[in-house]
Amino acid sequence: MGRAGSREPILIIEMPVPLVAVTKDPLSLDALSAVVADGAGADGAVTSFVGLVRQNNLGRAVAFLEYEAYEPLAVRGLQRIVDEVKTSWPNAKLAVHHRIGRLALGEASIVIVAASPHRGDAFSACRYTIERVKQIVPIWKHEHFDGGDVWLEGATADPDDETARQTAYRIACA
């Protein structure tokens, strides 16, 4: 024995923050901003969008939300959006994390960060991303409210639907 008083060495492993993620863990705007923005001065703008669980939805008193994902395809969907952003705004860099599982009121369900040399591209990339997430990423909200629960259903996901993509682009550049 003789281990009393001995200490295990502490090994801290810093995991790199991925640009896209679907995770059960709480989201961090700071962590995402740090991986996207160029600290050496190339970027003059960083914009972010944080989606929060809202207490009122269509007149219902929301208690909490449960998010479900088809995880491998959801990650691919987010990666696809990153690639689309790269095509439309070549100077912008993007990171997007979506949370799943049970979320309380006020918690962040999605964090998007975009950085670019000038503000226009960063704003557009951020707005485009949230519109595309709602169109093509296989994630679902299960709303639990005062008196019941309901699965929310938005868009029929079709990444090859060019009309939907154009709509997201128009909104992003409005």
Add this chain to the structure above:
Amino acid sequence: MRVTVRLFARLRDLAGSGELVRDVPGPATIEQVWRSLVKDMPALGDYERTMSVALNADYSRMSAAVKEGDEVAFLPPVSGG
């Protein structure tokens, strides 16, 4: 031929399970997998007009061919964000 069927959100609730192993006569398409599923669980049928389909975790079409061991997913309209 044996395939794994994945169901999500309300489709999963209606079926009572998110993952089913199904035997279908080969060769088959995703549409034939769906038809055999709806035959056993008619309540799912309403989703045919609005759902998306995926084959081995990639978006696909009802007409796509499936092979032994494939994973076929039926996805209600999405509501992330």
